[in-house]
Amino acid sequence: NSAGKEFYGPYDAQHAVEKYREELGIEVVPFQMMTYLPDSDEYKPVDEVEKGTRTLDISGTELRSRLRSGREIPEWFSYPEVVKVLRDTHKPRSAQGFTVFLTGYQNSGKDAIARALQVTLNQQGGRSVSLLLGETVRAELSSELGFSKEDRKRNIGRIGFVAAELTKAGAAVIAAPIAPYEDARQHAREQVGKYGDFYLIHVATSLEYAEKTDRRGVYARARSGEIKGFTGVDDPYEAPTNADLVVDAEKTNVRSIVHQIVLLLESRGLLDRV
C-alpha cells in the first residue's frame, strides 16, 4: 500500500501452493524474498540480514506508482532491461492516449471548442493530437452513409474504432460528431475504454441558440423540408445522462470551456502541468 507495506505477506502464495501440493501436483521451488544492503552493495535473503543493517526495498504499489508518474526507478532495484520492459508496458499517465468526445447539436459550438482544444493540447507538446470533426469523418470514413438511425450509429462506430486505435497509440483524440444516440456514444466509450480514458463532453447549447446563430442556413433548409432527418428539427437528440462535463457555448465563451476541459484532463493526471 501507499505506506510501503505489502497487503499479502511475501510468502503467502508459496504457502498456499505448498498447502495444496498433493491436490495440485505442483512442486514449489522455494524462493526467498531478497533485500538490498546499500552499505555493502549486495543482495541477501531478508531473514539472513543482521538486525540493525540498513536495507532498501520498493513495494509493488510504490513501483506501480513510480511507473505511472514516470519517476526514477533506482538501479539497485532491477536490471535496466527489466525496467525498460516495465516502462514500456506501464506508460506514465502523461504519455497515455485518451479521447475527448464532444456531443451536441449542429452549430452548438462543438467544432470551435474542438479546434481550440487542439491548439491548446498541441502547445502542451508531447502527444500527437488527432481531430475528428463531424464533417471530416463523414467525408473520410462515411461518405456513403446517410442520416438514418442505423447509419448514424455506424458513423459513430467508425469514430469509435479510429479513436480507440489512436488512443492505444498514445494520441490525444478530439472527436466532435453530433452523436445523438446514447447507445452509440456508450459503444464508443467501451471501444476507447479498452486502451485509455474516454471523456464525454455534452455541448448543451440550446437548440434555439444554435439555430439563431446559424450563419450557414442549414437549420432554415431543414425547417423548409429541404434537408430531411436533421437532428433537433425532425430527428431526435438523446441528451447524455453520464457526461463527464456539461458546457454551454451561449453562457460560456470557448476559451473558458477549453480551460474547463484542460482542468478535467489535468485532474486525471493526463497532462504535465507546465
Next chain:
Amino acid sequence: NSAGKEFYGPYDAQHAVEKYREELGIEVVPFQMMTYLPDSDEYKPVDEVEKGTRTLDISGTELRSRLRSGREIPEWFSYPEVVKVLRDTHKPRSAQGFTVFLTGYQNSGKDAIARALQVTLNQQGGRSVSLLLGETVRAELSSELGFSKEDRKRNIGRIGFVAAELTKAGAAVIAAPIAPYEDARQHAREQVGKYGDFYLIHVATSLEYAEKTDRRGVYARARSGEIKGFTGVDDPYEAPTNADLVVDAEKTNVRSIVHQIVLLLESRGLLDRV
C-alpha cells in the same frame, strides 16, 4: 555538413538582408555567432575569442543528426526547455510512426505475414502496433461498400486516412488489404507520407498458388459465379511497379518474409537494434 562545417557562412543571411536594406525596408539587429569556452564556462562572440582558446560548437546538421538518433545534446548548447521543444518536434527515427502496406491476392499469405510482423514489432516494444487487416477494415470502416472500382478505392482511402493519423501518432501500422489499383495505393502513400514512412510490400504469391491453397473455398465460389467482382478471377489486379519489397509466400516462409521486412525497417533506422 557531416564533417561539422556549415554550408552557409554564419552571417550570410544578415549580409544578404543588409545588402537589400533600402529595398526591403528591414533594419538588421546584428547578432554575432557565439561560441562556448569550456575551460572558463562562458560564451563569447567568435571573433573575440583569443587564438588557441578551446571552443565547443554543434553545427545545424550535427544537431539534427543528434535529434534524429536521440543522442545526448550537451547542457552548454542550449536551455533544457529549448532542447525539450526541439526533441518534441524532431522525434528520433526509432520513435517515429510508419506504415507497412501489404498488397496482393486474397489468400496470398499477406494476413499471415501481417500477424507475424505484428508479433515481432510488439516484442520490440516501444511503439504501439495497429493491424488493419482487409476483413477487419471492411467490417469496421466500410461495411456498406461493395467491390466496384469506385468502392475499392474508397475503402483504400479510408485505410490511408486511418494509417496516416496513426503514423502521425507514432504507431507502427500494418495494413493488409488486397488494394488492386495502383492509383489508390499511390494515394495511400501520399496520405501517410505527410507524417512518416510508407513501405509498399507486394505479396506476389501467384494466383494459381493462392487459389490451390484456398481452404475457405472463396475462389471456387468466385469461379462458379456465386461471388462477383473477385480480384484475379473476374476483377483486375494491377501489380505494383514501385514496391519497396516483393515477396512470395510460395517460395519463402512467413518467418523469413517477416525477417526481410524487419531488415528493411532497420536499414531505415526505424527500429532499435535489440
